[in-house]
Amino acid sequence: MRKPLIAGNWKMNGSAELIETFGRTFAGVELPSPVDVVVHPPFPYLDAARSAFAGTPLSLGAQTLNPLHSGARTGEVSGQMLAEFGVEYVLAGHSERRQLYHESDEQVYERVIAALTVGIRPILCVGETLEERDAGQSENVVLRQVGYVMARLEPGQRRMMTIAYEPVWAIGTGRTATPEQAQQMMAAIRDYQASFDPALADALRLLYGGSMNASNAQELLAQGDIDGGLIGGASLKVDDFKAICQSA
Ligand code: PEP
Numbered sequence: 001m002r003k004p005l006i007a008g009n010w011k012m013n014g015s016a017e018l019i020e021t022f023g024r025t026f027a028g029v030e031l032p033s034p035v036d037v038v039v040h041p042p043f044p045y046l047d048a049a050r051s052a053f054a055g056t057p058l059s060l061g062a063q064t065l066n067p068l069h070s071g072a073r074t075g076e077v078s079g080q081m082l083a084e085f086g087v088e089y090v091l092a093g094h095s096e097r098r099q100l101y102h103e104s105d106e107q108v109y110e111r112v113i114a115a116l117t118v119g120i121r122p123i124l125c126v127g128e129t130l131e132e133r134d135a136g137q138s139e140n141v142v143l144r145q146v147g148y149v150m151a152r153l154e155p156g157q158r159r160m161m162t163i164a165y166e167p168v169w170a171i172g173t174g175r176t177a178t179p180e181q182a183q184q185m186m187a188a189i190r191d192y193q194a195s196f197d198p199a200l201a202d203a204l205r206l207l208y209g210g211s212m213n214a215s216n217a218q219e220l221l222a223q224g225d226i227d228g229g230l231i232g233g234a235s236l237k238v239d240d241f242k243a244i245c246q247s248a
Contacts, residue, residue, distance in 0.1 A: 002203065004033075006037045006241075007164070010042060011063070011232060022238055023056060035228075038058070038060070046082070061123075064090065064092070064094070065078060065111055067113070067114040079115050079117065079118040091164075093108035094166075108148070109149045112161075122161055124146070124161060126141075126142050126164070127141075127168050129169065142185060150196075164209045165206060170210025176211040177210055182208045189206055207228045208230070214239075221248055229244060
């Protein structure tokens with residue numbers, strides 16, 4: 001039985017006030033069933049979030065990290081630094097990082113390793129573009145992205161991983177994959193995982209991401225292989241995010 005995970009990716013949004021609102025609201029939230037919840041605010045809010053989220057079900061997440069421990073990398077933040085702030089999860093391979101910052105599969109893998117080295121759980125984001133879907137390449141693209149990282153990890157490292165399937169055409173567009181489309185890809189990821197690590201396949205948490213909101217979450221989360229969500233826009237509205245957590 002996999003424990004669901006709901007992750008909120010604030011991207012370059014939010015404010016100190018929103019951190020406080022989340023802390024206050026979630027301090028009184030009863031989640032109906034066991035679920036892990038993590039919020040990924042921008043770096044400058046991590047310290048405030050650590051205080052505001054204490055005593056709530058919210059864990060602390062980061063949106064990226066630099067693979068190096070320290071050094072001459074102006075503007076970058078290392079895993080070691082994130083660990084010092086109590087960060088438990090980090091995104092790796094988000095499509096915005098792959099597209100806008102040209103992060104390759106190899107660079108995504110380096111970030112995953114850097115996170116694992118300091119005990120932070122990576123959420124590996126994968127997904128196809130609309131052109132790739134139209135060309136019938138969705139599964140090839142997604143399994144390549146998954147395999148590049150997962151096949152290089154030790155079994156113990158794989159157990160720290162979560163995979164988020166986020167079709168690029170559904171991110172921030174208001175266009176959600178149908179529950180059937182999402183389920184089909186999740187099943188393909190789980191089958192692929194079973195092909196080289198059968199013991200992990202059943203335990204691996206798979207999240208759906210792409211315009212998930214309070215109205216469509218329940219149907220998506222009801223699919224057998226969907227173990228949670230990675231939520232962008234709707235994670236900035238505390239009541240919507242709370243409702244999604246309550247439907248997990
Ligand atoms: C995301 O950024 O990971 C995401 C899924 O965004 P949205 O929910 O806004 O589509």
